[in-house]
Amino acid sequence: MSVTTRTTARSVEKYRVTRSRRNVAWTGLGALVVVVVLALFPYIVYSGTTTIMVQAFIILTLASMWNLLAGYAGLVSVGQQAFLGLGAYFVLILAMHGTSPFAALPVAAIGCGVAAVPLWWLVSRLRSGYFAIATWVLATTVMLVIEKFPSLGSGTGAPLPGLAAISPTLLEADTYWIGLAVSVLALGAMYLLLRGRLGLVLTAIRDDEVAARSSGARVGLARMLVFVVAGIGCGAAGGVYIISQLAVQPSAAFNVQWTAEMAFAVIIGGLGTIEGPILGTIVYMVLQQTLASYNVWYLIILGVVAMAVAIFARRGLWGLVDEYLHLRLFPVGYWLWEPGSGGRRGLLRRRGGRPG
């Protein structure tokens, strides 16, 4: 005898699709408040603190960019220090020709974006491990090329001209503000990019590249866009770096340790989430400051924690928060609400923002 198959009855009630869970307005307001408060820091805190904050801004910018690359585009780059160094050196070159470093920074960042295009062409066909190593080789090669220019100080580096006339306090404040501006822009750019069409395309690629391609998604273009944006972001961070250091050295600017710092911050904070880089930078700075007197311990601990997080808590600290509190400060996905349910457990299926 045969068994008939059951057909599922379709629901007649309406499903709702929303962009977020009601809390975005509060987040936007909160973010604005935070930025305003941060902007007032030079007036209210000690100079030591602003210096630390500048470092945090650099890491935050780098982390946002690395998150875009690895968490969303699936590109694990171990060579972003190439752009940081290039950004620093572009600012140096422009400053050497009379431009104010602060004005030079945006130009340098764009310059890095331009440089990213041929560099992308070099590595775009490579996959994962090969891609990682190639970016590392590229960064080393860029460093070696820069070291060949005596006008740029060769291997020993060069001081940054053009800032001597500014008073130290004002310089500190200006450095702080540009650091704040760069990191806010970086985060903002990341959020807006991912919220829009690019975010959808990247998630599709992450889930199933072949299917994405056959649906018309321009996979190569999307990845290149991410790479270029990351180049711009890291270049801007490099500009902040040289302004804050007032000098640059190739071995420091192009050091792979930058990748270690941005990668660990992102992994611990939450790879593939927008809130992750923020959380990760906080963790990183806290660890670095508390363990500063213990030399390189903070890197060892960071490394161990990052490895553990990568294996056991794929989406990092923020992923844990998200899982238990269903909280998204920067929503980029969609929520599907089952009919007849309005509460928190009403979600049927959540898409977007999940790392592969």
Next chain:
Amino acid sequence: MSSAQDGAPATSSQSGDTARAQDGAPVEGPLTKDTARPQDGTPLLEVRGLTVHHGQLRALDQVSLRVFPGEVYAIIGANGAGKSTLLRTIAGLHRATEGSVLFDGRDMTGVRPERRATQGIVMVPEGRRLFGSLTLEENLKVGATYAREGQWTIERVYELFGWMKDRRRQLTAQLSGGEQQSVAIGRALVANPRVLLLDELSLGLAPVVVQRIYAMLPQILATGLTVLLVEQDVSQALRVASHIQCLLEGRTTLEGRPADVTPEQVEAAYFGLASAPAGAAEGEALWIGSMMSSRGS
């Protein structure tokens, strides 16, 4: 129409091939389609209420089956019905969401695939999956590395497939589809399994080749093996099986002996029709039969 309901052996116009040992005596572990299944006694392999998911897709929904020693148990169904998932879960490559797999009465949940293989559940996977950079003989040697005690040796496999010995140093990537399928079966045999799982033997092979391979089945069964196979070619399955089960969208829609089911019932179960046409006319039965045998080649 499960066979548990009627205890008497069904009369059948077909005379099954009774397995015989080398000296001509009938071998225990019947493979005939005539014999009834034991009323009591533990099935060699049992699946209870198995539910398996692929991500959010439910591939199997509360599937159960029992395979007794010496049987040729065939699972049929359309593409995507969950047949291969079932076999892979039994082999240990998938974890079930619900339900259990029992081998010789022992629960296999959580047992890794390689352990299941060394305990006697060996699968010939869909698509052959030979080791492409290894020679024919090396493929067999890998299969024999952690083999159980038993009759099957590499030499015995060479005897079964007469052509193999001469080509044993060839890379398997250079063999034809049918030859690769034979090597894959040989690789499983040298492990001396108790249950041999065959996943879609006929896939990508010419019907003539498929028939030749299935013709080996009696010799394989004669050594005391039990076979659980998945087959898209329904008529082929009906020809070799002593018991069949049909899956549709992850659920069992039919189960019984080939002799006890009509082609209409199989068709209805295969496609999920609301009800089987009552009593097909001879002409119709033939038509359905030929439609089914052309599928899957």
Next chain:
Amino acid sequence: MDWVNDVIQGILTGGLYALFACGLSLMFGVMKVVNLAHGDLAVVGGYVALGVIAITHVPVLWSFLIVVPIMAVLGYGLQRTLIQAALDRSVLTTLLVTFGLSVVIENALLQFVNADSHSLGVNNSIITASFSLGSQIQIAWLLLLILVVAVVLLLGLQYFLSASKYGRLIRAVADDKEAAQLSGVDYRHVFGIAAAIAVGSVGLAGIAQGMYSQFAPTTGTDTILLFAFAAVVIGGLGSLWGTLVGGVVLGVAQEIGSQINASDGFLAGYIVFLAVLILRPQGLVARGAQA
């Protein structure tokens, strides 16, 4: 005839690079893992050798007898714990984890040893000397020894892989680990064996580096990893002999580069690496085209 000497010097250093590359190639070929900590593991091998020599006073040239098994055990342990756990998650995770491992190893060495360079002094004066071929070609005995060791290692590996039971299992698991499971093979254990061989050989490479030159905590990522990877890519993935070819090409490129301009040796090597990566990613020797 200067260029002949360059080529010969390049071939000799190629032996050292092939030693570097061997383990990396094996791990990628079998487990599809790009071990970013590979160079650092070589440096660990060097430090282990230092410690072993300090404790047992065994001659440097024989230290490998103790160091290589230690490194092999380390390799097995790392694979079965860290790397397998990462492999089970995704390719991305293995990159992240091996990168993290690299940073941890380097900084742990910096913390617990120091930042200085060390080398394994070789006392035997014959080894440190060189002999001449003709009037312009100098061949250092040590480099020749390292080249011979590299060739012997590659020969041994090739024999192991083609003729032994575990070699066969390694090849099978590299082809299709799921199918191997169905034949009763625990592929995690086989991966562990492959990793043991890889890390054991990289320990040998560390000793060679220590004898020929010197190492510091950051040498792993400064030079060794990139050279190893360059040798693997140039020679071609999936080919053990390719790593020798790749090492030689890299060595020759560096030598010619430094003849053009004293400080451009490394740069020349990297340019050749990039060129091969872009133009012929499957390498010069390899049969497949996977990248």
